[in-house]
Amino acid sequence: MTSSYRPDALIASDISAYLEQHQSKSLLRFITCGSVDDGKSTLIGRLLYDSKMIFEDQLAALEADSKRVGTQGGEIDFALLVDGLAAEREQGITIDVAYRFFATEKRKFIVADTPGHEQYTRNMVTGASTADLAVILIDARKGVLTQTRRHSFLAHLIGIRHIVLAVNKMDLVGYDRATFDAIVADYRTFAQGIGIADFTAIPISGFKGDNITAPSDNTPWYTGPALIDHIERVPVGDDDAPRPFRMPVQWVNRPNLDFRGFAGTIASGSVKPGDAVRILPSGRTSTVARIVTHGGDLAGAGRDQSVTLTLADEVDCSRGDVIAAADAPPQVADQFQATIVWMDQEDLLPGRAYWLKLGTQTVSATVQPPRHIICVNTMAELSAKTLSLNDIGVAEVYTDRGVVFEPYPENRDLGGFILIDKLTNATVAAGMFNFALRRAQNVHWQAVEITREAHAAQKRQHPRLLWFTGLSGSGKSTIANLVEKKLHALGKHSFLLDGDNVRHGLNKDLGFSDADRIENIRRVGEVAKLMCDAGLIVLTAFISPFRAERDLVRKMLPEGEFFEIFIDTPLEEAERRDVKGLYKKARSGEIENFTGISSPYEPPQNPEIHIDTRQMTAEDAAELIIEHILGIWSPVL
Structure with missing residues (x-):
């Protein structure tokens, strides 16, 4: 099979038509994750190959590299398409998150190949943070492993709604149905325990191509969709109920004395001129005068659009503030319960001040000793005094001033945060706000007469x-x-x-x-x-x-x-x-x-x-x- 992608061979009109058709396609972001050597990079390489997203020179280099490496008996080693770092190729592992783009006739895709090693769990969290779907790979010879459970739990925790259980390397177990069924049953028991209500299980071979783009004759007992067919049809944003308008302010645009606009990306909801809005955390209200873009003013704008809003009143608003629907604003608090994934070699120091970055907001925050950490094998809640590398724990977080937020399940943009070490500037943790502590709402500063x-x-x-x-x-x-x-x-x-x-x-x-x-x-x-x-x-x-x-x-x-x-x-x-x-x-x-x-x-x-x-x-x-x-x-x- 010869696979090549030659946009240079298209005439100008064909290119224009192609780009227009391509632009109208929906986009699905997904990750591949699982344990070491489950075949994540090979699967993505196969997807790129079969979707004809490889240039001829890339294909020639891939064939030459495959012969030189010799890991696949002279056949193409698809993992080499994704494992771009020299250290990855030398060790045959994935270290960093590799993002790749490909498209089919029905949809565009951005896929993140995440590392399987436990020490790179933080890289997996990074890749999962923007994904709509997770492909959990399992080596058919090994079954469900600890890292399989960890990645599944993290994917569910981060809010990924669609899970594909890809039982890979079926060719190495003779395409045995009993092996596949046993793995699926084992995984289902675990998935139900962590709240994953549904998933799609597919027997595949990333190396041989079974059930990747079309049903395989080697698995006549499997009647479900091929992987490409399934991810082409997965709804994107299907559970997005109408949500109130929120836009974190990224920049105050003041090119001259006659214009003052507030630029940002709309996190949820929609807005149009004349809408009443509230500026948080101050609580001041105004109405939207204009929605300004490089291409001209808009009559309305919605989620994920980057716009500049001008307001009818001169109100105090700066980077880190949130412009929201006046009648349905988000919460403001300075004490929270949060779920935290610790991503640093050095343990959490409870009480130490870290930078907390939530969207465009940056505040000083301290984390209290965790209430518990979660064992990914048993889902048991274990006592702990701190958080170590790859620990997932629940703890209280205090900030030095009010933060505009919404619980993570309701809004990723206003509910997900990172912690940054103030001395090293290293990102040490990713977290999700669960709720504001009641005492944060009930305790207020008392005004005093003597200053x-x-x-x-x-x-x-x-x-x-x-x-x-x-x-x-x-x-x-x-x-x-x-x-x-x-x-x-x-x-x-x-x-x-x-x-x-x-x-x-x-x-x-x-x-x-x-x-x-x-x-x-x-x-x-x-x-x-x-x-x-x-x-x-x-x-x-x-x-x-x-x-x-x-x-x-x-x-x-x-x-x-x-x-x-x-x-x-x-x-x-x-x-x-x-x-x-x-x-x-x-x-x-x-x-x-x-x-x-x-x-x-x-x-x-x-x-x-x-x-x-x-x-x-x-x-x-x-x-x-x-x-x-x-x-x-x-x-x-």
Whole structure:
């Protein structure tokens, strides 16, 4: 069989007619997933080959590569069409997500070939996030495996409505019907347990082409559709009930003083000029004046269209806001229950601040210890204190301000988010909002008559937070105590929060794990903020080993109120002092997670004040800090 695609051979009129016909076809996005060596890349290569989406030079290169690799006994190795990375070809595996386009007479397709290895589960989640259908491949010789279950559960969790169970490599089991039926029965039991109500099972051979584009004579006992026939007929958007209008604002278009439009892609519903809309999270209302596009104004626009809206009123609206139907707006909340797929080698640190990106919204968020993680083999809910690579868990998520959202099953665009590590900028998790916590709706800020400015004016000082950080034994508490004595002598209103003292009361329930250290600093930061609101000068003496948490506290306060004071003492010097005998215990293994020994300390990169204890005494350090603070505060102090 010779397969080639030669658009260059068409005359101009034929090209025009082809493109017009091609443009009117519906588009189906689907993924192939499953365990390692189930034949995902081979299947996609076969689909490209049989749909004549291979150029002649590509076919020649494929035939040459197949002979060189020699994995298929001289026959074409279709997997080489998709496995584009050198590492993939060398190992015979898929590492990254490969997207391919092909078309038949009835429909266009974008297919994502996702890796089967457990360590690349995060790549599978990426490919599944935009798919309408999932082809779950199973090697007929191996049956249902753990990764089969994991990918099926993730596909269902992410909201893929159509599942094809492709039992592959039937040629290697002699096209045995009993083998096929046993696999389907096993999978059905599992699928029903996770909520997959229906799926289509097809016996195939990606290598031989059985039941790919046409029914195979090798499986006379199978009377269902061939794979191509089935995916050509799967409805796209068939369960999309009419939904209210939502458009996340991506960009404020202001080319001149006479035009101000809000650009974005419509996530759901439709809109037309004159429609009443609400801007969230502010809640301001207006009406749509125009729907502007590059090709001219539109009389109406719907889902997935990219447009610019102008409004009848001058309202505050910026990137990250959502323009929605005025009478049916989405929710706004800052506390949620979410399902999270952890995708990073480093475990989740509960309480640590991550960037949460939801559509065009980016906020700071913390994840609480998970309520449970889900075992993909048994669907059991297991207790856990954190999330590790490939874990799927349910946890509460808190954001630093209100987020416009809808539960993920109702709206992928306003319900699906990613978490980004603030230090490395790596995407560490994908998540789905299940619902807002009730307390997020019931707890509101109470307006107060006496402002923080009034409290500060009464004390005739500016509130400040002096954050002393350094290793155990560096001299933080000693220097902080001297600074407070000097402030008190000057008639200033201050309070010192010391690490050991706080752990006797407020934080007595916390240990010294990374997660507990993070929660320790978060609580101290909240208390210090309240004290600053009361107009006090607050001093804190904590190791606070992680930059992320120190930055978290800094962001709690107005600009210029947080002073990071690094008490820089080398580890050997701090250990030599060992006033409390802690280093000795840590070296002998009596104390776990001890900063500097078995737990890291991340020194400040740009502290407001840097004290090198090798060059000055504690008294001199306190004087330097007071001089620095007095210089900044003059003439108020």
